[in-house]
């Protein structure tokens with residue numbers, strides 16, 4: 189049983205001076221307390237008590253090259269003496285933008301921001317500014333950051349969510365003005381008929397339809413075949429912009445994100461996380477005509493740290509690795525991820541646990557359910573969360589760290605040896621669970 193004595197002591201101390209002892213509410217979740225890490229290296233994290241964790245959280249997605257990838261660190265270190273922020277342009281911004289417009293589907297123009305939350309706000313304002321309409325349609329279970337405008341129906345409880353045909357827009361937090369709910373239409377995901385009905389009910393009102401093209405935050409669920417194409421076509425038919433939130437899928441499920449993987453192009457897309465391999469960078473990419481409303485119509489977007497020297501250096505260095513040999517790292521990551529998914533499924537069968545391994549090799553989910561693979565948020569929320577938490581705790585004891593919700597992110601640092609070690613640890617964790 190690992191000791192967490194130093195984490196516990198540090199947490200008690202932090203709580204005296206930091207609200208809740210953490211810098212993000214989602215970090216409350218870990219057990220026995222929010223853990224403190226001393227350093228990360230490749231696929232592993234070392235906590236302050238000396239426990240080593242094979243890390244499948246990866247900062248919730250950014251560490252696509254593992255922790256502290258040397259070429260990225262070196263590029264950032266070399267850029268430090270140049271300065272950090274100029275409230276002006278830097279040549280690397282243009283260089284990065286050129287590469288991104290070449291790599292990302294539908295990216296005629298990009299605009300840099302610092303976090304996913306604010307890039308989502310930019311995309312929603314662009315959609316409203318471009319179409320002159322007010323409402324945004326979003327999907328239940330999809331997370332687009334913590335802003336008032338977006339943190340809606342991300343995790344609604346069954347008794348507040350309303351009927352699946354027309355879900356109620358549920359504010360995700362106290363302190364959000366109820367008026368924001370008037371400008372959002374919530375729909376269940378992965379069902380074209382329900383979307384067609386919602387768009388029809390709100391004919392002429394919807395500025396944009398935003399989604400995670402693979403619903404990661406609601407359970408690592410891929411889109412049904414033809415769904416993304418259908419959404420794109422319905423958006424066109426109704427004069428609404430199709431907005432893909434690729435904050436997690438971008439540079440992860442493929443170099444060109446989910447749009448490249450599924451061959452569907454959105455009007456606007458949002459990227460963050462993996463694009464700068466751990467450094468703070470987000471961006472909106474899309475059709476020139478839409479992006480140009482930032483200029484032509486004066487749609488406002490600002491941000492002190494946007495395009496800062498270190499994030500640009502990090503992203504350029506990360507792309508050198510991700511793009512090398514025609515995206516060879518993605519082929520490797522896919523093979524390793526598949527090995528891990530298949531291995532976990534085989535272990536679940538061996539230990540007679542009703543566990544389903546679902547998703548894509550670079551982001552997947554271990555669901556506890558006797559049913560079939562969930563297709564939307566409600567089905568995902570109906571799986572056995574207590575069993576998932578027990579599995580999470582058993583894995584942590586064996587030195588494997590996954591998201592509490594049961595999500596596994598992969599990095600290029602998770603090599604064959606790491607996968608074999610993980611499966612051996614999962615075998616022990618499942619044996620304990622089966623025993624209990």
Ligand code: PLP
Nearest residue numbers: 303304305331332333433435436
């Ligand atoms: N969009 C998606 C799909 C996300 O998963 C997240 C964060 O997890 C965000 C937006 C918000 O990004 P950030 O945490 O950088 O503000």
